[in-house]
Amino acid sequence: xxxxxxxxxxxxxxxxxxxxxxxxxxxxxxxxxxxxxxxxxxxxxxxxxxxxxxxxxxxxxxxxxxxxxxxxxxxxxxxxxxxxxxxxxxxxxxxxxxxxxxxxxxxxxxxxxxxxxxxxxxxxxxxxxxxxxxxxxxxxxxxxxxxxxxxxxxxxxxxxxxxxxxxxxxxxxxxxxxxxxxxxxxxxxxxxxxxxxxxxxxxxxxxxxxxxxxxxxxxxxxxxxxxxxxxxxxxxxxxxxxxxxxxxxxxxxxxxxxxxxxxxxxxxxxxxxxxxxxxxxxxxxxxxxxxxxxxxxxxxxx
Amino acid sequence: xxxxxxxxxxxxxxxxxxxxxxxxxxxxxxxxxxxxxxxxxxxxxxxxxxxxxxxxxxxxxxxxxxxxxxxxxxxxxxxxxxxxxxxxxxxxxxxxxxxxxxxxxxxxxxxxxxxxxxxxxxxxxxxxxxxxxxxxxxxxxxxxxxxxxxxxxxxxxxxxxxxxxxxxxxxxxxxxxxxxxxxxxxxxxxxxxxxxxxxxxxxxxxxxxxxxxxxxxxxxxxxxxxxxxxxxxxxxxxxxxxxxxxxxxxxxxxxxxxxxxxxxxxxxxxxxxxxxxxxxxxxxxxxxxxxxxxxxxxxxxxxxxxxxxxxxxxxxxxxxxxxxxxxxxxxxxxxxxxxxxxxx
Numbered sequence: 073x074x075x076x077x078x079x080x081x082x083x084x085x086x087x088x089x090x091x092x093x094x095x096x097x098x099x100x101x102x103x104x105x106x107x108x109x110x111x112x113x114x115x116x117x118x119x120x121x122x123x124x125x126x127x128x129x130x131x132x133x134x135x136x137x138x139x140x141x142x143x144x145x146x147x148x149x150x151x152x153x154x155x156x157x158x159x160x161x162x163x164x165x166x167x168x169x170x171x172x173x174x175x176x177x178x179x180x181x182x183x184x185x186x187x188x189x190x191x192x193x194x195x196x197x198x199x200x201x202x203x204x205x206x207x208x209x210x211x212x213x214x215x216x217x218x219x220x221x222x223x224x225x226x227x228x229x230x231x232x233x234x235x236x237x238x239x240x241x242x243x244x245x246x247x248x249x250x251x252x253x254x255x256x257x258x259x260x261x262x263x264x265x266x267x268x269x270x271x272x273x274x275x276x277x278x279x280x281x282x283x284x285x286x287x288x289x290x291x292x293x294x295x296x297x298x299x300x301x302x303x304x305x306x307x308x309x310x311x312x313x314x315x316x317x318x319x320x321x322x323x324x325x326x327x328x329x330x331x332x333x334x335x336x337x338x339x340x341x342x343x344x345x346x347x348x349x350x351x352x353x354x355x356x357x358x359x360x361x362x363x364x365x366x367x368x369x370x371x372x373x374x
Numbered sequence: 375x376x377x378x379x380x381x382x383x384x385x386x387x388x389x390x391x392x393x394x395x396x397x398x399x400x401x402x403x404x405x406x407x408x409x410x411x412x413x414x415x416x417x418x419x420x421x422x423x424x425x426x427x428x429x430x431x432x433x434x435x436x437x438x439x440x441x442x443x444x445x446x447x448x449x450x451x452x453x454x455x456x457x458x459x460x461x462x463x464x465x466x467x468x469x470x471x472x473x474x475x476x477x478x479x480x481x482x483x484x485x486x487x488x489x490x491x492x493x494x495x496x497x498x499x500x501x502x503x504x505x506x507x508x509x510x511x512x513x514x515x516x517x518x519x520x521x522x523x524x525x526x527x528x529x530x531x532x533x534x535x536x537x538x539x540x541x542x543x544x545x546x547x548x549x550x551x552x553x554x555x556x557x558x559x560x561x562x563x564x565x566x567x568x569x570x571x572x573x574x575x576x577x578x579x580x581x582x583x584x585x586x587x588x589x590x591x592x593x594x595x596x597x598x599x600x601x602x603x604x605x606x607x608x609x610x611x612x613x614x615x616x617x618x619x620x621x622x623x624x625x626x627x628x629x630x631x632x633x634x635x636x637x638x639x640x641x642x643x644x645x646x647x648x649x650x651x652x653x654x655x656x657x658x659x660x661x662x663x664x665x666x667x668x669x670x671x672x673x674x675x676x677x678x679x680x681x682x683x684x685x686x687x688x689x690x691x692x693x694x695x696x697x698x699x700x701x702x703x704x705x706x707x708x709x710x711x712x713x714x715x716x717x718x
Binding site for chain 2: 139159
């Protein structure tokens with residue numbers, strides 16, 4: 073019985089039997105010799121079911137926002153389920169394969185290692201997944217300007233705790249990571265740190281710990297991301313204005329390319345709360361020369 | 375800015391060290407996640423990872439459709455920082471990438487055929503148990519995320535719990551049904567607090583269904599609960615019933631027409647002659663019962679506890695029938711916790 077992503081979202085009880093049968097069939101197919109195992113087929117099916125529940129698709133109704141999975145064609149959606157099953161089954165086979173523990177087992181003719189072995193189909197695709205390792209992600213976050221701005225924003229947000237900000241600046245210098253953030257760090261040091269702060273600060277490790285915790289939170293906060301995206305657009309689209317003197321940016325300029333009006337307003341509110349601009353909910357944002365200078369200091373294009 | 379690759383690499387190393395989770399934590403900024411005992415039905419990220427988890431399909435599709443476009447990744451910056459710090463979510467990202475990449479060229483995948491499984495009751499109980507536990511775990515994640523973000527996730531969590539209860543009704547083995555709903559009461563009442571702050575005294579007795587007690591035949595019946603053998607007293611009539619136990623005390627729920635009735639026995643001397651307030655915490659979760667007095671958490675028994683310690687209290691009317699297995703199972707799930715306390 074065919075079913076769709078929409079059926080899973082809105083009619084989970086009616087659709088689940090067909091989904092289960094579909095997944096169980098492919099789980100058994102790709103598990104090879106493990107298909108008779110009392111646990112493995114169920115484990116593969118459960119893995120996919122868990123994904124569908126956590127992604128808000130299975131039984132999500134109108135209460136979870138749709139994702140790209142809801143927009144796939146039926147053939148694409150079946151392909152997604154099929155691939156999920158196949159990949160998990162092959163992962164399970166790989167996990168079991170090292171269990172061969174003696175020579176006699178190796179020498180025994182083993183049907184699963186013959187032509188019918190599902191692992192033979194599991195050739196790693198030529199395309200490699202981007203961000204295949206956390207290290208690769210960290211490198212992208214460091215090298216790509218747009219992504220790096222969030223780090224700069226979060227470092228600047230430490231200004232409320234100058235000792236923590238100083239601890240981070242020191243740490244970046246010590247590890248030689250300050251080079252790519254040099255101008256920003258200098259600006260932060262000049263603007264927010266008194267000359268005396270450079271003297272020895274007691275409990276430095278404690279300040280570092282607190283700063284790390286704040287950074288971790290800030291870097292993974294959606295609000296930081298919004299703030300940076302809006303700030304970047306302000307510095308990009310701001311046009312000189314005569315009255316009042318400074319710059320003006322229409323809200324419609326900011327809300328382009330995947331930035332909703334609600335998100336833009338949230339970002340503007342955040343920037344206003346940080347004292348980087350004055351905005352009271354209007355359809356245009358006015359920036360003084362000083363405000364624009366401050367924004368560009370942290371969010372400018374290189 | 376003139377920089378070399380080493381400088382970027384050093385920054386990347388520092389970033390990774392800074393955002394990486396402390397040992398034993400999935401992401402140390404989520405330290406407060408440890409405050410409760412999350413449902414751990416399986417491996418994988420739960421709790422405060424939900425917000426990131428749900429972005430993954432769209433993120434993957436953006437990568438597939440706009441390869442190498444850093445600008446397109448801007449909406450996902452927070453997610454990227456999280457993926458660099460959270461091995462669980464990163465593994466899920468790779469899973470989804472591997473599953474979604476081939477779909478771009480999939481226009482030939484055949485729709486599912488009729489494989490012979492036509493109803494939930496025909497699915498292995500283990501699978502239904504897993505679905506129920508996963509739905510309840512998801513409800514807990516939604517509630518915790520909502521509390522953390524100061525957002526109301528209760529409607530979504532409620533919907534997930536209702537779905538878990540409905541799925542569980544198709545599990546015929548009572549023990550398995552109990553396992554499926556093991557966390558239901560805890561999650562459904564996760565952030566309840568006292569019903570009336572400062573006013574609600576602790577329950578005198580907390581009853582829960584005796585798993586496996588399908589109904590009396592003649593006389594008493596033996597049922598097993600939590601490894602202990604219990605003898606349940608027969609319901610007043612030889613009709614289908616849900617048998618209850620609270621430590622050494624027993625009771626039952628029966629049905630007279632549309633009316634559900636609670637029967638308690640051997641209540642202690644301190645309660646005899648007094649009116650009782652009955653609370654059914656899961657009574658508001660699904661709505662097939664029109665509760666006596668309107669509030670399932672404060673049903674006042676119409677008559678006081680008798681001199682022999684027994685109580686008979688109408689609870690409310692329903693179209694569900696205890697005689698029908700799936701409807702009985704739904705009612706049993708709803709009565710997983712019944713608290714009684716003196717009304718005065």
